[in-house]
Amino acid sequence: xxxxxxxxxxxxxxxxxxxxxxxxxxxxxxxxxxxxxxxxxxxxxxxxxxxxxxxxxxxxxxxxxxxxxxxxxxxxxxxxxxxxxxxxxxxxxxxxxxxxxxxxxxxxxxxxxx
Amino acid sequence: xxxxxxxxxxxxxxxxxxxxxxxxxxxxxxxxxxxxxxxxxxxxxxxxxxxxxxxxxxxxxxxxxxxxxxxxxxxxxxxxxxxxxxxxxxxxxxxxxxxxxxxxxxxxxxx
Numbered sequence: 721x722x723x724x725x726x727x728x729x730x731x732x733x734x735x736x737x738x739x740x741x742x743x744x745x746x747x748x749x750x751x752x753x754x755x756x757x758x759x760x761x762x763x764x765x766x767x768x769x770x771x772x773x774x775x776x777x778x779x780x781x782x783x784x785x786x787x788x789x790x791x792x793x794x795x796x797x798x799x800x801x802x803x804x805x806x807x808x809x810x811x812x813x814x815x816x817x818x819x820x821x822x823x824x825x826x827x828x829x830x831x832x833x834x
Numbered sequence: 835x836x837x838x839x840x841x842x843x844x845x846x847x848x849x850x851x852x853x854x855x856x857x858x859x860x861x862x863x864x865x866x867x868x869x870x871x872x873x874x875x876x877x878x879x880x881x882x883x884x885x886x887x888x889x890x891x892x893x894x895x896x897x898x899x900x901x902x903x904x905x906x907x908x909x910x911x912x913x914x915x916x917x918x919x920x921x922x923x924x925x926x927x928x929x930x931x932x933x934x935x936x937x938x939x940x941x942x943x944x945x
Contacts, residue, residue, distance in 0.1 A: 755935075756922055760842070760937050761937055762838070762921070762934075762935040762936050762938065763878070763921075763935040764935075776931075778931055779931060789904070808857040808879055810878070812922075822868055822870070822880030822883070823878075823880065824877050825877035825879070826877060827876065827877050828875075828876070828877055830875075
């Protein structure tokens, strides 16, 4: 089993619909992140959490919300999806404050909003 | 100007060649640096951290030039399996929001 599991792998949804992307990890890491990747733009941070009671906005949090249900689970919601939220979404974890051991990413969710 | 800039490529080189690419960063206070590899439609994976004195991992060598604010990745004796996009990652500080990903350099190794 993957260390960081994202579901669904692919999703097509209509404008205005609410959608949730789920992430679970078996790494035992406290720190979890949601990124989106768009062609030519690199990964951009949406939200991050350093423990169950901690939620922080990233660079592009508008239109998104998150829930850290447990140490191992971090879900991302799009309250009312819009076409420019079409992107590849990655969940990541890390255990090191200086991130010297880097992030472990899930395999991504490809979301298309039509 | 982007905080982290990479030549998008593609770099198209023959198998066995040596290839190098750079990544420039704008914030002189940046603290740590990494190279990630991303295969098409897959997740990024940490390739190597970049240390001030430079570091090597097999065929891969990473260098940091703080004066000119760039990091580099050198791949020797390139293999077909090295074909991927290489992401430069810069850590500007202790907050997660200070981690900046470059948009990547695409490398294609031909037989």
